[in-house]
Amino acid sequence: MRSIKILSLATLGALALSSTAFAQDGNGDTASGKHFAVVGGISLVQPKNDPINGVGKVDGGPAPTLSASYYFNDNFAVELWGAADKFDHRVRTDGGAKAGTVEQQPIALSAQYHFGQADNTFRPFVGLGYYESNFSNEKIDGLSDTGNHVGVETAKGAIGTLGVDMNINSTWFARADARYMHARPDLRIAGQNAGELKLDPWTVGFGIGARF
Template sequence: MRTIKIMSFAVLGALALSPAAFAQDAGADTASGKRFAVVGGVTLLQPKSGPATGIDKVDGGPAPTLSASYYFNDNVAVELWGAADKFDHRVRTSGGAKAGTVEQQPLALSAQYHFGAADNVFRPFVGAGYYQSNFSNEKIDGLAASGDHVGLRTAKGAIGTVGVDMNINSTWFARADARYMHARPELSVAGAGTGEKLKLDPWTVGFGIGARF
């Protein structure tokens, strides 16, 4: 959570400085016509509660994230987004007891539409695409009465994004975004599929700093 606070203060500082900094730089340069953008930040991922019978909650957590975008024009872009490290989750049973831990690392490709002119201080955007999230280091064997290893198959599905870019100048910007992933990974026991799927469907909230060129 300390990382989340640091990034939040950085974004708020950038937002406070952005109108003056962008106005000063606008006469010399412009964001319009720049085709590439990269963003680095931190994201909090939180799965929904009660994803399956016997599981009350899968705790969320933060991880660093990166994205790279190509702009076909000032408004339409395609973005590759993913976690630079794994999200850590604690799995809790219906009684609130800890059943184990699991890690995941999502990767997504989305089309986006950015509203307004490229040089606007605030630029909201929306996006939709496809993602996969790989689960690893599952230590939730207590969920199986047989004591066999319990694993999660790769989650695949749709991802939706809403966010806003806050221009600092023609190159640098701060970003805040939220994403929804339709995640229904299948539980496996001793390497065999069970047919039971976890309804994780996580939301993410992210903050970052980006550059366009």
């Protein structure tokens, strides 16, 4: 959480400076016509509550994220986005007690539309695409310890994105975004299907990007 606070402050600082920094860029450089962008940041993921009977909550957590985009023009882009490390989750019972742990690492490919002109200080965008998230190190207290294998199948489905880029200059920008993943993977215990996990997580992310 400390890393999220630090990056949030950095993003707010970039936002405060962006309106003047871009206006003072008098060398004639422009963000328009640049086709590639990369963003590094951190995201917090939070699955929905009550994903399956007996599980009250799957705690969210932070992880570093990376994305690379190709812009066909100033407005339309395709983005490859993913977690550079795994999101760690603590699984809790209906009463709030720890029931186990699991990790996941999503990757997504999305088409995006960026509103407004390339040199605008604020550039909102929306995206829609497909993602997969691999789960690993699944453990349920009292089951995994007795040799009963616990597994969560790979989540696959649609991902939607809402975000805004805040131009610092023609190359650098700060980004804030929110992503929704339709995640309904099956839970398997000792090789048997134990039901569908209705996770459907949201992510909230902050990052710094460069275009070229």
